[in-house]
Amino acid sequence: MGGLARKATVIENLKNQGLNPIILDAGDLLFKKNIIDPGVTTDVAKVNAEIIIDSFNHMGCDAFSLGSKDFAGGLDFVLEQYKKSNFPFLSCNIVNKSGELLFEPYTIIKSNNLDIGVIGLTSNFDNNEVQVLDPIISLKNIINEVSNRSDIVILLFNATQQDLTKLYNFDFEIDMILSSRGRTRSSDGGSRIPTYIAGDRGKILYKFELNIIDEKLPITDLAWCENTIKRVGDRLEKMKQGNPDSDLINLYKNDQKTLSRIYGYQAQLNQANQSLENAINSITFEKIELDKLVFDNTKILKIVDKGKEKILEIGGPFMDSKGRLPGDPHHGHNH
Amino acid sequence: MISFLYFLTAQDTAEKNILTIIGTTNVHGEIDPCG
Numbered sequence: 001m002g003g004l005a006r007k008a009t010v011i012e013n014l015k016n017q018g019l020n021p022i023i024l025d026a027g028d029l030l031f032k033k034n035i036i037d038p039g040v041t042t043d044v045a046k047v048n049a050e051i052i053i054d055s056f057n058h059m060g061c062d063a064f065s066l067g068s069k070d071f072a073g074g075l076d077f078v079l080e081q082y083k084k085s086n087f088p089f090l091s092c093n094i095v096n097k098s099g100e101l102l103f104e105p106y107t108i109i110k111s112n113n114l115d116i117g118v119i120g121l122t123s124n125f126d127n128n129e130v131q132v133l134d135p136i137i138s139l140k141n142i143i144n145e146v147s148n149r150s151d152i153v154i155l156l157f158n159a160t161q162q163d164l165t166k167l168y169n170f171d172f173e174i175d176m177i178l179s180s181r182g183r184t185r186s187s188d189g190g191s192r193i194p195t196y197i198a199g200d201r202g203k204i205l206y207k208f209e210l211n212i213i214d215e216k217l218p219i220t221d222l223a224w225c226e227n228t229i230k231r232v233g234d235r236l237e238k239m240k241q242g243n244p245d246s247d248l249i250n251l252y253k254n255d256q257k258t259l260s261r262i263y264g265y266q267a268q269l270n271q272a273n274q275s276l277e278n279a280i281n282s283i284t285f286e287k288i289e290l291d292k293l294v295f296d297n298t299k300i301l302k303i304v305d306k307g308k309e310k311i312l313e314i315g316g317p318f319m320d321s322k323g324r325l326p327g328d329p330h331h332g333h334n335h
Numbered sequence: 336m337i338s339f340l341y342f343l344t345a346q347d348t349a350e351k352n353i354l355t356i357i358g359t360t361n362v363h364g365e366i367d368p369c370g
Contacts (some may be wrong), residue, residue, distance in 0.1 A: 004367075011357060022343050023357045025360065030362075055366070154356075180361045182361075198359055199359070200361035202362035207357055213354075294365065307366070
């Protein structure tokens with residue numbers, strides 16, 4: 001499951017429906033690891049990365065924010081790809097050894113009469129060719145400028161969980177975060193700024209729909225509200241010990257610890273219900289699995305096939321441990 | 336009349352702007368379908 005050619009089909013279909021999608025990538029796009037074995041393995045990985053850039057050029061991309069793994073082929077390689085790309089490479093906190101930003105810190109995308117500010121950011125990573133400035137300080141330095149120029153602000157963040165938690169405490173004017181580095185596939189955007197990790201290994205796309213009625217108001221994550229109501233509701237029901245008419249406060253009146261939990265759950269339930277009732281702007285999402293039901297875009301397949309020929313020419317990769325050759329779609333992994 | 340015109344204007348600004356965003360993360364160099 002997965003693949004550039006299938007992603008291209010999804011995007012093309014959306015465009016044909018008149019939806020004019022904004023296509024974003026939050027990083028760790030080009031390489032599998034932070035460090036690759038030198039020699040043929042690196043050369044093969046670089047050809048793979050070039051295939052991705054060529055494909056993105058064809059299918060369309062509105063912004064790509066670099067993450068730690070994107071530098072695995074070296075800084076020169078990244079800068080070459082940057083020159084070849086027809087879409088923005090973003091980062092507001094990756095700098096060269098002289099402290100100068102290597103890429104644009106943000107871009108403004110116009111869509112449906114709205115100005116969408118998209119910022120690139122990464123948590124720290126070790127690399128001897130670039131420096132990573134503190135992400136929270138870098139964001140503080142830029143957020144007002146972006147916010148003043150935008151109706152909606154989206155952050156693309158190659159983030160550790162620790163940095164995300166720090167960020168939430170700052171009340172930045174950010175409407176949505178697309179996060180990479182984590183491996184979970186988000187089932188909602190959480191209770192703070194809607195934050196999503198859109199899967200990994202390119203097997204799934206997340207299609208978000210933002211309904212904006214008043215851009216000055218926050219965006220309510222409807223999936224979080226609905227999931228919270230279900231999750232907390234189920235917990236409270238379970239505590240009724242089989243009797244749906246139970247009064248929980250009365251049932252546990254002599255158990256302060258459990259009572260305290262119940263009050264906590266009820267507060268969460270109230271918050272979720274109120275958020276749902278008061279929602280003016282909202283975000284919903286749909287996971288699109290890039291499975292066999294999605295056709296392969298033939299132009300992108302040609303780019304991929306050309307790249308595979310180049311990989312064979314440079315002498316790799318060879319058969320994997322199961323004797324599968326390159327070109328076998330399961331080469332190098334099992335399900 | 337002025338109230339009526341104001342009402343019409345308010346209705347226009349209350350129309351939804353719908354943005355469709357495709358997000359990907361952590362592609363990790365994967366290019367190929369595998370099933």
